[in-house]
Amino acid sequence: MDRQQILDLYDWALGICFRHPSRGRVQTAVVGTIHPADDGERQVRGCADCVIAIEDMRREAAARTGGEYVPGRLGECPG
Template sequence: MDRQQILDLYDWALGVCFRHPSKGEVPTAVVGVIHPQACGEREVRGCADCVIAMEDIRREEAARAGSEYQPGRVGEAAG
């Protein structure tokens, strides 16, 4: 899959990227959920560059483990 095909697997909305907050609001996708003690549940959002970087890490980990890489699952609980 190419970059755009992978990005198309995600739902995008304006938000602040967890790694690039200085960019302000940009298109982001949910890459995780945290549960701070004081405020329940909060989404962690990443920009396109971060989503692709995280997908690259997942692809490398799958190759090392000998398992199948399935794009579009950044932010899902490992299991």
């Protein structure tokens, strides 16, 4: 899959990227969820560059371990 095909697998909305907060509000997708002790559940959002970087890391890890790589699953609950 090319970059745009991977990005198209996600739902995008204005938000703050967890790695690039200085960019301000940009189009982001959910890349994970955290559970702060005093604040329930919060979504972690990433910009397109971060989504692609994380997908690249997932693909490389799957290749190293012989696992299956399926793009578009960032932010899903494992299990």
